[in-house]
Amino acid sequence: MRNKRKLLLEQLDQKINPFLHTKKITVPDRGWINTIRTTLNMTMAQLGDKLNITRQGVRKIEESEANGTITINAMKEVAAALDFQLVYSLVPKNGTIDDLVEKKATALARKIVLRTHQNMKLENQGIDDDKIEETIKDLAAEIKREIRKSLWD
Incomplete structure (x- = not known):
């Protein structure tokens, strides 16, 4: 044993x-989803189309990530829609x-x-x-x- x-x-x-070696990575204040979306110059409506949800649905997802209540599955879905992958670990x-x-x-x-x-x-x-x-x-x-x-x- x-x-x-x-x-x-x-x-x-x-x-x-x-x-x-990634310990120094800090989550942006508005969350990864909002930061990536805005950096890519993508609108909420465009991301919503990829996720089959409304612009308001995207806002709720971004808010839930920013306040720490988003689910891992939701993060995976958004990552896939952005052509990203979710990387998840406890270190x-x-x-x-x-x-x-x-x-x-x-x-x-x-x-x-x-x-x-x-x-x-x-x-x-x-x-x-x-x-x-x-x-x-x-x-x-x-x-x-x-x-x-x-x-x-």
Whole structure:
């Protein structure tokens, strides 16, 4: 199961990789549809004809995109009408999915080890800082290998 999970993680990272460098793209204030349509010097009526809807229907679509309520299917339809394609992905905020799992595994390991260490200190069985860091590193590697569900709590 571990090897399968690792393989799935690697495959997902590969699929997302092309999008990792697009983080600096910001959506125009009026949305992509309006921006592309007006840049192409296309009227609402012309886009409406391509979509088999009215000019007012195009306005509603542009408004729904601008306020974030448009559906993915509607975006696909408009993209096709404009001879574009919709590109859609979820991308980690910082780095790759592997980086995210590493960060979460290290944080969880640190929490577990420090909690255990605190209990051991109360019983005069504490360990030194180097050993704590080594234990955190080892536990993080194990958690990462298993991708424990508790990683996401």
